[in-house]
Amino acid sequence: MPSGPGTSAPRAAALVVATTPAPPSAFSPCWAPVKGRPLVTWTLDCLAASPHLSDVLVLAPEGRRELVQMLAARSGWRNVRALASPVASLPQAAPLLAALAHLDATVETFVFVDAAQPLLRADSVHDVLTRADATQVAIAAVPVKETIKWADEARQVRRTLPRSSLWQLQTPAAVPRATLTRADLDLLAGMLRTAAAH
Numbered sequence: 001m002p003s004g005p006g007t008s009a010p011r012a013a014a015l016v017v018a019t020t021p022a023p024p025s026a027f028s029p030c031w032a033p034v035k036g037r038p039l040v041t042w043t044l045d046c047l048a049a050s051p052h053l054s055d056v057l058v059l060a061p062e063g064r065r066e067l068v069q070m071l072a073a074r075s076g077w078r079n080v081r082a083l084a085s086p087v088a089s090l091p092q093a094a095p096l097l098a099a100l101a102h103l104d105a106t107v108e109t110f111v112f113v114d115a116a117q118p119l120l121r122a123d124s125v126h127d128v129l130t131r132a133d134a135t136q137v138a139i140a141a142v143p144v145k146e147t148i149k150w151a152d153e154a155r156q157v158r159r160t161l162p163r164s165s166l167w168q169l170q171t172p173a174a175v176p177r178a179t180l181t182r183a184d185l186d187l188l189a190g191m192l193r194t195a196a197a198h
Helices: 040-048 065-075 093-100 122-135 182-197
Strands: 012-017 055-060 080-084 109-114 138-143 149-151 157-160 167-176
Touching: 012 040, 012 093, 040 055, 040 065, 040 080, 040 109, 040 122, 055 065, 055 093, 065 080, 093 182, 109 122, 109 182, 122 138, 122 167, 167 182
Parallel strands: 012 055, 012 109, 055 080
Antiparallel strands: 109 167, 138 167, 149 157
C-alpha cells in the first residue's frame, strides 16, 4: 500500500462498477449529471488521486466506455481506463471475475467500488486496504439507522433487532488476490446490485 519516496509502488487496483439496471434505458444514478458532470466522475476523482492504487478500471455498459475515456483525458486521470461490460445489467459475479483478469498480474489487492458514491474519501480506500492485509477481506460499513424487525415465515413480527449490532455494508471493499473466492464475488456482486438499485 505505501507509496512515495523510499517506498515501493502501489500494488492495489480498483474496479469501479458502473453498470446499469436492466433495461439499459432505465435510470442509472452513476451516470446522472451532478454540477455538469456524471456522478461517477466524483468517485473517479478520489480514486485517480489515491497514492495507494496503481490502476482504476471502470466496468461500464456498452456505449459508456468512450465517455469514461473522454472524461479521463479531460480530467487528467492517467491511471483510469474503461472496460465494456459483457452485460448491461446489475453486477454479477462472473463479469466481475472476467474484469479482474484485465488488471496487471502484479496487483495484490482488489478494491471494489460502487460508481454512484460521490462522497468516497481517500482515507476510506486506505483504511480497507490496511485492514484487508490483516483480515483478508475488508468492507466499509456504517451503523444502521432504520428500525429493523425480525419476522417468521408467516411474516409475523417477532422482535426488533438491536441497531447496536447491525451494520450496513457499503463500498469500498478490499480483497487480496490470493484469497479471493467465488463466495467473495457473490457477496460483492449482491452488495453492488443493492447499491445500483437505489
